[in-house]
Amino acid sequence: MNNNTFVHKYIRPLVSKEDLCVDMTAGNGNDTLLLAQLAKKVIAFDISAEAIRRSKERLKDYDNVEFINDNHINVDKYVKEKVRLFIFNLGYLPHSDEDTVSKAEDTLLAFKKAYELLNDGGYIIITFYIGHKGGKDEYYLLDDYIKKNRLQILETYSQDKINSPITYIIRKPNQKR
């Protein structure tokens, strides 16, 4: 099973029609589409205008999605409510030039902001493309941050091949009383 299939299977039981979810990398809209089917509302970011165009076209039958053509480091300017689940599917827009590739420092900043905006018991699902240019550095930077800060990694998933993408499922614990 590839990472996208794994992620979609994992997400289904986690999201309900009361939830706000955020797609940090809309791309072609595949993840946005799944979230739109499951959640009350989805906010979908992409730095690429072409990605936003493709995603809007893909989601044209859904009225519960807000698209934002901006760098996801600005997530806190737009998202003012607590979020059930964030998804990051890093790398670059398929069938496009590589200028859209995610950058390690931006990804780290966006990840930190996403964690702040998460509901207790909420999830961040992040997939790293370590075979892409800069992808390994991005993975090591985030992995280091996640481990140093003892964030809860519920699962990691990767196919057993060289340079396969790596997915982390991260959960923000419920506050202890």
Ligand SMILES: C[S@@+](CC[C@H](N)C(=O)[O-])C[C@H]1O[C@@H](n2cnc3c(N)ncnc32)[C@H](O)[C@@H]1O
């Ligand atoms: C692998 S694609 C995402 C695929 C998408 N999740 C789907 O289901 O089709 C990665 C996307 O991340 C976007 N991206 C890269 N850096 C970004 C940033 N800093 N802020 C927002 N989007 C970014 C790219 O433009 C690209 O569309």
